[in-house]
Amino acid sequence: MSSAQLTAAAAAAEIQAGRLSSEELVSACLERTRQVEPTVQAWQFLDEQHALAQARAADDKRRSGKPVGALCGIPVGIKDIIDTADMPTENGTVLHKARMPRNDAAVVAKLRAAGAVIMGKTVTTECAYFNPGKTRNPHNPEHTPGGSSSGSAAAVAAQMVPLALGSQTAGSVIRPGAFCGDYAFKPTHGLIPRTGVLMLSRTLDHIGMFARSIEDLALLAEELVGYDERDPDTRPRARMPFRAIAAEEPPIEPRFAFIKTPHWERVDADAKEAYGELVESLGEHVEEVELFPSAREAWDWQRTIMEAEMTANLQPLWREGGERLSERLRALIERGREMRALDYQRALRSVQPAIESFDELFTERYDAIITPPALGTAPKGLGATGDPVFCVLWTLLGMPAVTLPLMRGANGLPLGVQLVGRRHFDARLLRTARWLESALR
Amino acid sequence: MSSAQLTAAAAAAEIQAGRLSSEELVSACLERTRQVEPTVQAWQFLDEQHALAQARAADDKRRSGKPVGALCGIPVGIKDIIDTADMPTENGTVLHKARMPRNDAAVVAKLRAAGAVIMGKTVTTECAYFNPGKTRNPHNPEHTPGGSSSGSAAAVAAQMVPLALGSQTAGSVIRPGAFCGDYAFKPTHGLIPRTGVLMLSRTLDHIGMFARSIEDLALLAEELVGYDERDPDTRPRARMPFRAIAAEEPPIEPRFAFIKTPHWERVDADAKEAYGELVESLGEHVEEVELFPSAREAWDWQRTIMEAEMTANLQPLWREGGERLSERLRALIERGREMRALDYQRALRSVQPAIESFDELFTERYDAIITPPALGTAPKGLGATGDPVFCVLWTLLGMPAVTLPLMRGANGLPLGVQLVGRRHFDARLLRTARWLESALR
Secondary structure, eight states: OOGGGSOHHHHHHHHHTTSSOHHHHHHHHHHHHHHHHHHHOOEEEOOHHHHHHHHHHHHHHHHTTOOOOTTTTOEEEEETTBOOTTSOOOTTSGGGTTOOOSSOOHHHHHHHHTTOEEEEEEOOOGGGSSSOOSOOBTTBTTBOOOSSSHHHHHHHHTTSOSEEEEEESSSTTHHHHHHHTOEEEEOOTTSSOOTTBOOSOTTTOEEEEEESSHHHHHHHHHHHOOOOTTSTTOOOOOOOOHHHHHHSOOSSOOOEEEOOOTTGGGSOHHHHHHHHHHHHHHGGGEEEOOOOGGGGGHHHHHHHHHHHHHHHHHHHHHHHHGGGSOHHHHHHHHHHHHOBHHHHHHHHHHHHHHHHHHHHHHHHTOSEEEEOSSSSSOOBBSSOOOOOTTTHHHHHTTOOEEEEEEEEOTTSOEEEEEEEOOTTOHHHHHHHHHHHHHHHO | OOGGGSOHHHHHHHHHTTSSOHHHHHHHHHHHHHHHHHHHOOEEEOOHHHHHHHHHHHHHHHHTTOOOOTTTTOEEEEETTBOOTTSOOOTTSGGGTTOOOSSOOHHHHHHHHTTOEEEEEEOOOGGGSSSOOSOOBTTBTTBOOOSSSHHHHHHHHTTSOSEEEEEESSSTTHHHHHHHTOEEEEOOTTSSOOTTBOOSOTTTOEEEEEESSHHHHHHHHHHHOOOOTTSTTOOOOOOOOHHHHHHSOOSSOOOEEEOOOTTGGGSOHHHHHHHHHHHHHHGGGEEEOOOOGGGGGHHHHHHHHHHHHHHHHHHHHHHHHGGGSOHHHHHHHHHHHHOBHHHHHHHHHHHHHHHHHHHHHHHHTOSEEEEOSSSSSOOBBSSOOOOOTTTHHHHHTTOOEEEEEEEEOTTSOEEEEEEEOOTTOHHHHHHHHHHHHHHHO
């Protein structure tokens, strides 16, 4: 077995025990990349020598006997809207071609502090909106990998890298994660600082991550969360022991709320059947729960907030080079420019009451919500990245969400199961996810 | 001398020493009220028996030997946009006539916890905007008391009550405080929780206060600041020892920046002269400082934010009974409904950089800014409350501001001096204010 197939946790243990060097691991990942990248096209920027130099530096540090971080020598792919001071960050637009950030994003700095190797920059859709990049689904190159974190999702799935970072404003982590058969995780809004990441929407933007096990999601999340005074939505908090909690057995067997949402009718027939069987197999552990009526408007609120805030944030880009933006992005900004402050504020104010309604649901009965991550498996074609409709509610409310590659569609492509947890119960969500994964095995 | 003339700190000391009862103090204040209220018209609601019952309860508690709060037995006037569970809160509009809140506002609960007597509700302009109530200036009833905290400013000035609460979204504490010859103080945005107060603008609304000495402002502020999870702009913080710090001598003599702002030309001639003399008398302690260029737009930003947020907050009132609102308030809401989300967001985003520019000014050289609180003394006439133009910048940036009744205009009416401090250096601002007051005596 190539070390490129190892989970991050397994590789980190090998490295820390001195049985594997980071150079070997990164070399194996680069070797794998040479094989599959011509088809998958996950990378926007990858300098093999620079990755290997970081790997050797990690090995030197470990060999020197100095204490090393939890990710010592582990390569991580970084979505190309996340700034790196040593590599270009192009935000998926020709307008930012060869843009060199002055500083690392907060999350990149955290990864480096934890000893990680910043492998390269992964393909994003244009400005993390809907216009696709070049990436293809590793399970079938005629199908979309999803977006906007297309390259990160595909690189992890194709075993080019064990871990990767993405971002989600609508459904840009959970959807590509599900389409590519990854484990993908979007923690509670405000847990991971977004400083140095292309800002689309302060209210909606989240950092998320891709891995090949729940343990790896916990390992990575534990390094990324934290207060950053430059991100006004982060707060000083005690460190959350993601790995320890995710590894525990739940003290009592969890209960799930299966929520179809008002968009269930649009789910593919084979996926509907698969979720039906999943719910059936969970027996008494799951109950179908109707979404409370006010939440039915949440899709409109999310669109209103996203359009208003993206318009304000992308205004400089639109002014400088609007004609080099895709028609779809330009249309969003033109709609956003007409939006009224009253409608924007109304959407913003709807968020807190909805959060409180869900808090009650969790307090009263359930450990997690089960819901599809998308309408089905990755759609055929590379001209679109699929519909985020099954993610936007949880993004709007900043609730932690994880997708698990537990099923397959009729076409053989991965079919994810999305679990959504209570805000700030992130580690418990991963613990519940691990229980579910074991229960279904 | 009537005990109604005592400062709150002096009265509190007398009460705690058993030399004065709250019942005597409140009786004296009520007696004074009977004399001057027919002219001043500061109160929207005042139930003498209810005030006296609270006073007797405070006396009983003190006599029982139980520990009492810093405001034990001290009567406080409450602006009638601040909810009281035991008195109506009408928000200055006939649409809320006889409205009985279910709960005390957070600040009222804090006052009760500190032992204060909630004397009554003071007149506010309509919804704390510009349409005046019935109150007149105690120094000359043909002149406005200023607004929107008209009754609170007038009640303290007329010695009907030693302390009163107000609120400021543009200039509604500092301006009436200056017009009535009070000491008035608006602490840093987010220090005092606004739960249970008519919300006009989350970004701009501040609780402020009126007193007859700096020591009293410190005494009152110390009881009001605090974290409240229901006000998202408050934060858990260590308790700020307002009284102790305000009473200290500054370790080095303070330096002041005299800022005329772009609106200096509109200041009354006699006031210009008075401020000129003030600056001259401070000699080396003061330097005239030009406002940095970007701050010149702050007046537009404040108006944009105020109109957008007031429109959203007053929407239910406007829908239910728009025709019972004043023309001026209706016009604001109608303008606000047309505002674009883009312009609103742009204004919101301008705030932080301006705060940082002022932080530099303080770090480099100055302890406080000296600037007029208004265009001059209280204007003649009761149809308007004067112009907040000299307050809106500091309100927008959430900086602490205090006005001191140190001068008089050519017409013999009080002329205030506004000091503005660095955000979160509130107690130091009061210390600096005390130094200035002594230096000018």
